[in-house]
Amino acid sequence: xxxxxxLIHDDMPxxxxxxxxxxxxxxxxxxxxxTALLAGDALLALAFEHVARGCAAAGVPADRAxxxxxxxxxxxxxxxxxxxxxxxxEGEGDxxxxxxxxxxxxxxxxxxxxxxxxxxxxxxxxxGDAEAERVRRYAxxxxxxxxxxxxxxxxxxxxxxxxxxxGKDAAAGKATYPWLLGLDGARAYAGELLxxxxxxxxxxxxxxxxxxxxxxxxxxxxxx
Amino acid sequence: xxxxxxLIHDDMPxxxxxxxxxxxxxxxxxxxxxTALLAGDALLALAFEHVARGCAAAGVPADRAxxxxxxxxxxxxxxxxxxxxxxxxEGEGDxxxxxxxxxxxxxxxxxxxxxxxxxxxxxxxxxGDAEAERVRRYAxxxxxxxxxxxxxxxxxxxxxxxxxxxGKDAAAGKATYPWLLGLDGARAYAGELLxxxxxxxxxxxxxxxxxxxxxxxxxxxxxx
Numbered sequence: 001x002x003x004x005x006x007l008i009h010d011d012m013p014x015x016x017x018x019x020x021x022x023x024x025x026x027x028x029x030x031x032x033x034x035t036a037l038l039a040g041d042a043l044l045a046l047a048f049e050h051v052a053r054g055c056a057a058a059g060v061p062a063d064r065a066x067x068x069x070x071x072x073x074x075x076x077x078x079x080x081x082x083x084x085x086x087x088x089x090e091g092e093g094d095x096x097x098x099x100x101x102x103x104x105x106x107x108x109x110x111x112x113x114x115x116x117x118x119x120x121x122x123x124x125x126x127x128g129d130a131e132a133e134r135v136r137r138y139a140x141x142x143x144x145x146x147x148x149x150x151x152x153x154x155x156x157x158x159x160x161x162x163x164x165x166x167g168k169d170a171a172a173g174k175a176t177y178p179w180l181l182g183l184d185g186a187r188a189y190a191g192e193l194l195x196x197x198x199x200x201x202x203x204x205x206x207x208x209x210x211x212x213x214x215x216x217x218x219x220x221x222x223x224x
Numbered sequence: 225x226x227x228x229x230x231l232i233h234d235d236m237p238x239x240x241x242x243x244x245x246x247x248x249x250x251x252x253x254x255x256x257x258x259t260a261l262l263a264g265d266a267l268l269a270l271a272f273e274h275v276a277r278g279c280a281a282a283g284v285p286a287d288r289a290x291x292x293x294x295x296x297x298x299x300x301x302x303x304x305x306x307x308x309x310x311x312x313x314e315g316e317g318d319x320x321x322x323x324x325x326x327x328x329x330x331x332x333x334x335x336x337x338x339x340x341x342x343x344x345x346x347x348x349x350x351x352g353d354a355e356a357e358r359v360r361r362y363a364x365x366x367x368x369x370x371x372x373x374x375x376x377x378x379x380x381x382x383x384x385x386x387x388x389x390x391g392k393d394a395a396a397g398k399a400t401y402p403w404l405l406g407l408d409g410a411r412a413y414a415g416e417l418l419x420x421x422x423x424x425x426x427x428x429x430x431x432x433x434x435x436x437x438x439x440x441x442x443x444x445x446x447x448x
Contacts, residue, residue: 002269009265012238014257033238034313037261041233042306044265045226048272049297052290062286066276069293073273082266089258 001047002076003113005040010085012036016168023163044076051120060124068120075116084109097175103144111143118142134200138212141197145219148190151176153224155183161224194220225271226300227337229264234309236260240392247387268300275344284348292344299340308333321399327368335367342366358424362436365421369443372414375400377448379407385448418444 011018011026012033019029028036048069055065074080087105091097118139122132151169155178159166169176177186197216201209235242235250236257243253252260272293279289298304311329315321342363346356375393379402383390393400401410421440425433 005265009261012261014261035310037233037236037238038306038309038313040265041229041268042301044268045297045301045306047297049294049301049303052293052297056287056290056294062290063280066280066286066289066293069276069290070273070280073269073271073276077266077269077273079273082262082269085262086259089262 001043001050002072002081005043005047006076006081006085006113008036008043009040015085015089016172018165018168020159020164023160047072047076055124064124064126067123071116071120071123075112080108080112080116084112091175092172094173094175099180102175102177102180106144106147107140110147111140114143114146115139134203138197138200138216141193141200142216142219145190145193145197145216148177148186148193149219149222151178152183152186152190153222157224163224190220225267225274226296226305229267229271230300230305230309230337232260232264232267239309239313240396242389242392244383244388247384271296271300279348288348288350291347295340295344295347299336304332304336304340308336315399316396318397318399323404326399326401326404330368330371331364334371335364338367338370339363358427362421362424362440365417365424366440366443369414369417369421369440372401372410372417373443373446375402376407376410376414377446381448387448414444 007021008027010016011021012028018026020026024030026036027039031039051068051072052065055068056062076082084105084107087101088109091101091105115136118135119132122135127135153162154166154169154176157166170179177189181189194216198213201213201216204212231245232251234240235245236252242250244250248254250260251263255263275292275296276289279292280286300306308329308331311325312333315325315329339360342359343356346359351359377386378390378393378400381390394403401413405413418440422437425437425440428436
């Protein structure tokens with residue numbers, strides 16, 4: 001819900017002004033700007049209500065549920081998505097933005113929310129601090145990987161394959177990983193992030209960690 | 225924070241398009257639309273993080289804190305503010321909206337959030353269900369009172385007194401309490417709501433309930 005809210009708001013005319021999302025008209029194109037604005041707000045609020053209500057209904061101890069709320073709140077706000085979007089906006093049209101600034105943007109805008117989802121899931125299931133931090137590092141690399149592959153696909157895939165407007169970053173003069181590292185360099189970096197994410201899983205039981213390993217590999221090799 | 229977020233988003237060009245708020249340029253006028261959109265999102269997320277973190281730091285039992293998160297999440301989203309704003313938007317420019325529809329709008333857009341704040345405060349301090357529901361009814365009448373007085377002042381006060389654009393509802397062809405009940409009728413209704421709010425407080429210790437009584441009276445008699 002938090003991710004969907006950020007996409008709906010991100011597509012609005014005053015932000016990225018994108019008419020296409022997941023192969024369909026974006027929210028404000030289909031339902032108008034006021035509805036898109038309110039839908040994003042409603043999804044944000046609903047996300048927190050859902051965690052609190054869902055945890056209570058499932059008998060999750062309240063202190064764990066509360067940690068999930070904190071984690072998600074921080075990731076959705078100034079400690080994550082919003083911070084990344086502000087930095088992204090400020091760097092817009094400035095391809096001279098360096099690798100450090102680009103990493104800041106994606107670590108906050110994307111990876112932080114993936115971390116929060118993973119850590120919340122772990123904490124709710126009773127993970128200790130050390131385990132939760134290992135899950136966080138895995139999710140951090142996974143989140144950056146997601147973005148590097150996104151940047152590569154923005155160059156190499158079609159709008160039809162992506163379900164959103166391709167080639168948009170280059171047209172907007174945005175700094176991207178292929179822009180800063182070259183296409184081969186970006187692909188090599190994706191491989192490096194995949195290896196780092198997988199390495200964090202080595203400490204867990206192999207069979208139970210298998211789905212997380214598959215998720216990371218899927219993220220690295222997806223074509224859309 | 226939830227209230228501020230809703231005001232920031234409400235003032236944006238695609239919503240009420242209001243350039244003045246609390247006597248100063250509204251957020252998007254001062255900082256631009258993208259920042260206003262993100263500031264509202266960040267405040268929404270921060271609100272939930274704040275409740276979770278603040279309660280944990282203050283030693284509030286986690287199950288009470290979680291109930292506050294649920295209450296606020298529901299009030300900020302489709303169970304409250306957002307539902308009211310959608311209904312408000314649909315009624316815009318249609319002064320034939322009846323009293324029932326107007327009550328729906330304000331019960332959700334305004335009163336529901338006042339209720340959530342009051343009930344959260346009560347629950348966090350250990351109120352039982354019956355007490356919390358009495359606090360909710362008090363806050364419900366208080367929230368409607370706030371709106372009726374707002375509508376009256378929109379007609380009778382100046383922009384300078386209000387710190388926001390006066391006469392805006394009439395100009396927008398919005399249904400308001402003075403429109404539906406007349407100015408005297410709206411004032412009489414405000415008096416009725418004040419009496420109902422105060423009546424809910426009769427069940428509480430008089431000295432401890434005094435601030436809530438004063439708050440209701442202030443809300444009824446304020447000039448700005």
